[in-house]
Every structure is written in structure tokens, then in C-alpha cells.
Amino acid sequence: ISSERKRKAKGSAAEASTGKKPKPSSAHQTEEAGGWLEARVATLRRQARGFKFNHKRVSILSDVQKIKQGSQGVVYWMSRDQRVQDNWALIYAQQLAIEDKLPLHICFCLVPHFLDATFRHYAFMLKGLQEVAKECSALEIQFHLLHGSPGDTLPGFVKDWNLGAVVTDFCPLRETLQWLDDVKKGLSSDVPFFQVDAHNIVPCWVASNKQEYGARTIRGKITKLLPEFLTELPAVDQHPHSSSKTPKPIDWENTLSSLEVDRSVGEVDWAQPGTTGGFSMLESFIDQRLQYFATHRNNPNVAALSQLSPWIHFGQISAQRVVSLVQTHGKNREAVASFTEELVVRRELADNFCFYNKKYDSVQGAYEWAQKTLQDHAGDCRKPLYTCEQLEQAQTYDKLWNAAQIQVVTEGKMHGFMRMYWAKKILEWTASPEQALSIAIYLNDRYSLDGCDPNCYVGCMWSICGIHDQGWRERAVFGKVRYMNYEGCKRKFDVGQFERKYCSKKP
Numbered sequence: 001i002s003s004e005r006k007r008k009a010k011g012s013a014a015e016a017s018t019g020k021k022p023k024p025s026s027a028h029q030t031e032e033a034g035g036w037l038e039a040r041v042a043t044l045r046r047q048a049r050g051f052k053f054n055h056k057r058v059s060i061l062s063d064v065q066k067i068k069q070g071s072q073g074v075v076y077w078m079s080r081d082q083r084v085q086d087n088w089a090l091i092y093a094q095q096l097a098i099e100d101k102l103p104l105h106i107c108f109c110l111v112p113h114f115l116d117a118t119f120r121h122y123a124f125m126l127k128g129l130q131e132v133a134k135e136c137s138a139l140e141i142q143f144h145l146l147h148g149s150p151g152d153t154l155p156g157f158v159k160d161w162n163l164g165a166v167v168t169d170f171c172p173l174r175e176t177l178q179w180l181d182d183v184k185k186g187l188s189s190d191v192p193f194f195q196v197d198a199h200n201i202v203p204c205w206v207a208s209n210k211q212e213y214g215a216r217t218i219r220g221k222i223t224k225l226l227p228e229f230l231t232e233l234p235a236v237d238q239h240p241h242s243s244s245k246t247p248k249p250i251d252w253e254n255t256l257s258s259l260e261v262d263r264s265v266g267e268v269d270w271a272q273p274g275t276t277g278g279f280s281m282l283e284s285f286i287d288q289r290l291q292y293f294a295t296h297r298n299n300p301n302v303a304a305l306s307q308l309s310p311w312i313h314f315g316q317i318s319a320q321r322v323v324s325l326v327q328t329h330g331k332n333r334e335a336v337a338s339f340t341e342e343l344v345v346r347r348e349l350a351d352n353f354c355f356y357n358k359k360y361d362s363v364q365g366a367y368e369w370a371q372k373t374l375q376d377h378a379g380d381c382r383k384p385l386y387t388c389e390q391l392e393q394a395q396t397y398d399k400l401w402n403a404a405q406i407q408v409v410t411e412g413k414m415h416g417f418m419r420m421y422w423a424k425k426i427l428e429w430t431a432s433p434e435q436a437l438s439i440a441i442y443l444n445d446r447y448s449l450d451g452c453d454p455n456c457y458v459g460c461m462w463s464i465c466g467i468h469d470q471g472w473r474e475r476a477v478f479g480k481v482r483y484m485n486y487e488g489c490k491r492k493f494d495v496g497q498f499e500r501k502y503c504s505k506k507p
Ligand SMILES: Cc1cc2nc3c(=O)[nH]c(=O)nc-3n(C[C@H](O)[C@H](O)[C@H](O)COP(=O)(O)OP(=O)(O)OC[C@H]3O[C@@H](n4cnc5c(N)ncnc54)[C@H](O)[C@@H]3O)c2cc1C
Pocket: 297, 305, 306, 307, 308, 309, 310, 312, 313, 342, 343, 344, 346, 347, 348, 350, 414, 415, 416, 417, 419, 420, 423, 440, 444, 448, 450, 451, 452, 453, 455, 456, 457, 458, 459, 460, 462, 463
């Protein structure tokens, strides 16, 4: 990847939220020139060689645990964590394969549709996977792209290649849990099936065994476990046992052009897909934006956020690696602490909610107090009322809201503070909380590169149904659910600047 592309990814991400070049940071002046991060990470990984794997990261999904006798390899079914390095599931799969002197395979099942994902998401994902495949070939790991749902494709693949164990990663969403069930049913009973939580720093099932009430109740549990889990990540090395058969060649261009997904939502140019792009964005965050994180993260006119959510969502970069690097290289303690709160506590709380609450995307999944208060106000007059189409096309009377909607449509990411305001206004302007929730989730999943994620469901449920929040002063429509308004935004930042920037970009 050319340094020009890297530079472009860094520059435009910062400009995406400020509209101007970021101020030079002191951190930037003390680090080496651009590109220092990946080299440093490679050294860290080498130093962590031989690091003991913590088996609490693994959940055994099969009755058997021993690799099938006479088999010809181990496969990591890559799903949520689409990266080679810093991936506990692949580290585990490689260890299993090495113990039995077997070849190592990775396979990815490309499903034709996933929730409201569009070409924007598929292109970002496939380009990231292309980088994965390239890295695999340098490491003697066989990468396979299977077309179809995991239940239909994976068990047959395991049988055809005579593979002796399957390792996969973890995602709490119902669609992916269903895939897991389907694969489990299809696998032969003598093939062990392991799941490794490679997304959370503290594995979801270790952090807590129940739905947590909020950040307040999970924070202590996670913090206590961090010394055990926020460890070094060893390198996935060149695999010592090669396969006698080679995978079917992948025509990436054809795969991309033949996707039958909605192409009306196109790619964005500021976010370079793949692990290299993710590291580049992380480097620019540490060098330039992190110093403003504690003080300016709620101001959408300032480049203070990491912008990392697309890469984290697709697992192209590991949250564990991100937080370790930020903690090591961040110079501003307050900024490092507030970033850790978002990336570790809030993000892992979202997985906790979706894992333990089957109704994670429904009003019925809210706390009783919130369901009651929303029900009490179900008959309140809502004026104006907008349709989903009017909202999608940013046709409200509120320029600030329209600007945020245009930001996500054109750039594939809305500023974190605006997301809260945006979703709460949808509650105010639609016929019912149920409708508000489904519109917010639909628009977020359709346009936001980091959509279709537990963070999306939790963000929308927090805004509309008060989850992980408390009751506030009762008012129309919202009841006791926290309210946000335009005047409040005006007190926090220059709303006119944000409106001017995005309203002029209306597609
Ligand atoms: C209505 C609504 C919808 C949302 N939808 C999504 C979504 O689809 N995907 C998504 O990743 N996040 C979502 N969020 C959470 C949050 O707004 C985003 O994670 C954040 O804006 C991503 O930008 P960033 O990476 O620059 O964040 P930063 O502020 O730099 O944070 C770094 C990382 O911490 C995590 N994080 C930050 N804020 C939160 C939070 N409130 N809850 C959980 N994790 C957090 C994310 O992984 C993020 O990438 C939503 C929030 C709301 C209110």
C-alpha cells in the first residue's frame, strides 16, 4: 500500500470531522515519521512469542475435544474477526495445528445478504479479506472463500478437506449465533468445534454471566480482569506444516462485481479497508487526535475521535492491540483513560447486552421502567411526524439533524455525539418507540460502515429505550427517557459550523 494512500487515509479522516487540517500534536513531534506503528507492533509480537494462551478465551461447542485422528488440517472459520495478526482465534487454531503437525486453513463464508448491509459494507469487508488472503499466503496458511451461508458450506468443506478441528470467533448477534448452531449440526460428531472470543479483551462469558445493568456495574468486573487478559499478543508465525492441496483461486474483482447487494450506497474514500488502513488510522489518532479526546470528543467540529469503529467492527484491527498501544504511547493520561472507557468498558458492555438479552433490538428488551414510561406516553402528540423516507433524505426542519444524516450518508460514519441526538430525534418525530427504533437501526445499519454491530443496537436502545441509563425528569413522548435538544447542542459546540459543512453536501 503506497505511502500516498496512507497519507490520504490519515488526512481525510481528520478532515472528515473538522473541516480543517488538525493542529500538529506534540506526540507527533516525538514519534518517528509516519509508519512507525506497524514496525513497532511487529517487534512487540516477536517479543511475545511463546506467550501462554489463556484457555478461558475458549468455549468448547462440541462433545469431543481431541483433533480427529487421521485428519489433514485444522480450520479457523473466520467470521467477525477478519484479521491475521492479533487474533486469539487464529493463534489458538495455529497452536492446535502445530501440536498435531497439521496444515492450517482459514475459511470465510460470504453470505449474499446480511441485515441491512450494502455495497459500502461488502466492499470494505472484501477488500480487507483480500489483504488477509495475501498475508495468509506469505505464512503458508491456506485461505478459502466459500460462497453461501456457513451452515450450507462449512460442514461440507470440513468433510471434503478432511479437517480435524474447527475454531471460530465470537459474535453475540442472533444471525451469527444461528450460523454457529447450523454449523454445529452439520459437523461430524468426531470433529471438535471451539469458539474463541477474539473481539473482546475480557471474553464476554468471563466478564459477566448475566446482563449487566450498565457501565457502572460492569466496569469493576472488567477492570479487575484486565491484568489477566490485556496481555501481549504473540505473532501468528509462518506455519510449519503445508497442505498438499491448494485452495481454489479467488477472483476478488469478480466477487465484488457480482455481489447482489444494494449498490446505491457506495464506498467512501477516507477509510482505507483492511488492517493496514486500520493501523494507519490508529497511528494518526495517537499522533494527532488522542490529545483532544478527553476534552473535545463531544464536539463534532473537532478531530478528536479515533475514527476506528469501521475497522474494529469488521475485526480488521484488534481492540486489544489498540488499547495497549494507546496506553503505551498516549501522553495525556486523561485522554487515555476516557478512550479506554469507550473502547473497553462501553464496547464490551454492548456485547454483554446482546449476548444476554435476546430482545437486544426491540423495545421489549428495555428495562421495565423504560417500557412503562414509553407506554405511558404512547398516545402523546408527535409533531412533526416524518416518514422513514423523509428522514433518510434529510428532509426535516432541523438543520443540525439533517447535517448528521448527510454526514453518515456521504461519509459512512456519523460523529459519536451526533448519533445520540440523531436517534433521540427519531423517537420524537415518529409514531411510536417501536417505529423509531426500527428506523434508527435501519438507517444506521444501511449507511454506517460500523453498522450491524452490537454497538449499533445498544446505541439505538440507549437513545430510544433508556438502556444502560437511568430515568430523568418526565416529559412528553420521551417519558423518563433522557431527552436531548437543539439548544443543548448549541451550548456544547458551534452547530452552525457543522450545519454549513454538511447541509451543503446534500446528495
Ligand atoms: C444511536 C447510536 C448508534 C450507534 N451505532 C454504532 C454502530 O453502528 N457501530 C459502532 O461501532 N458504534 C455505534 N455507536 C457507538 C459510538 O457512537 C461509536 O462507537 C463511535 O461513534 C465510533 O466512532 P469512533 O471509532 O471514532 O469512536 P471513538 O470515540 O474514538 O471510540 C473508540 C471506540 O470505542 C468504542 N465506542 C465508543 N463509543 C462507544 C459507545 N457509546 N458504545 C460502545 N462502544 C463505543 C467503539 O468501538 C469505537 O470505535 C452508536 C451510538 C449511538 C448513540
